[in-house]
Amino acid sequence: MIRKIVLATVLSGMVLGTAACNTVKGAGRDIESVGQAGSDAIHK
Numbered sequence: 001m002i003r004k005i006v007l008a009t010v011l012s013g014m015v016l017g018t019a020a021c022n023t024v025k026g027a028g029r030d031i032e033s034v035g036q037a038g039s040d041a042i043h044k
Helices: 002-020 024-043
Strands: none
Touching: none
């Protein structure tokens, strides 16, 4: 039961996150910024 709730929450988050990106180019920028933030956190 908890697994279903977690899966539904993750899928909902992904759908909302995808809806926030209006274009493929915007999605690419979002992914790039997440990668850059992770890289910055590792190197500090």
